[in-house]
Amino acid sequence: MYEGAVQDLIDELGRLPGVGPKSAQRIAFHLLSSESADVSRLVAALTRVQESVRFCVTCYNVAEAEQCRICRDPRRSDDVLCVVEEPKDVVAIERTREFRGRYHVLGGAISPIDGVGPDDLRVKELMTRLMDGSVKEMIIATDPNLEGEATAAYLARLVGPMGLAVSRLASGLPVGGDLEYADEVTLGRAFEGRRRIDA
Numbered sequence: 001m002y003e004g005a006v007q008d009l010i011d012e013l014g015r016l017p018g019v020g021p022k023s024a025q026r027i028a029f030h031l032l033s034s035e036s037a038d039v040s041r042l043v044a045a046l047t048r049v050q051e052s053v054r055f056c057v058t059c060y061n062v063a064e065a066e067q068c069r070i071c072r073d074p075r076r077s078d079d080v081l082c083v084v085e086e087p088k089d090v091v092a093i094e095r096t097r098e099f100r101g102r103y104h105v106l107g108g109a110i111s112p113i114d115g116v117g118p119d120d121l122r123v124k125e126l127m128t129r130l131m132d133g134s135v136k137e138m139i140i141a142t143d144p145n146l147e148g149e150a151t152a153a154y155l156a157r158l159v160g161p162m163g164l165a166v167s168r169l170a171s172g173l174p175v176g177g178d179l180e181y182a183d184e185v186t187l188g189r190a191f192e193g194r195r196r197i198d199a
């Protein structure tokens with residue numbers, strides 16, 4: 001529709017999640033009319049993310065060092081491990097201040113329709129972490145939707161024989177929803193009221 005560079009920018013923006021063609025066009029023209037210093041800051045932020053952000057070698061949260069800030073924090077408990085789908089879920093749970101254990105980020109949820117199975121997630125890595133017996137409780141905090149429930153059931157069955165307590169966040173979370181959109185109070189309560197899963 002537009003010439004060269006402008007259309008390339010619109011196309012790239014349109015590839016981002018949640019950005020439709022109309023929004024892509026609006027953002028592109030906003031950038032075109034912005035101060036060049038503002039655009040430079042955006043470019044610098046993108047470059048920095050690409051160059052310096054990676055995944056924590058222990059929990060697969062986003063990190064700027066080999067390990068993320070949470071894994072490096074000696075004040076946090078090694079007894080409780082909270083399993084989530086994405087790094088954004090770690091942020092959501094941290095906001096509640098209810099949890100002082102460690103995390104494990106799966107990198108998604110089991111979804112047969114999308115062709116995502118356990119082998120596509122960091123399940124093997126989770127099992128390796130549980131092997132040394134230091135984790136006494138595993139809290140499964142996958143999203144309260146079909147994929148999240150399927151993943152929770154799968155994990156509960158898998159770790160059942162290892163003898164650690166397995167719990168799932170309590171109800172009160174909107175069913176079919178996304179963890180990151182739950183408000184802090186609801187998510188905090190769900191944490192307190194987590195229930196034991198008997199595999």
Ligand SMILES: [Zn+2]
Binds near residue numbers: 056058071072
């Ligand atoms: Zn980490």
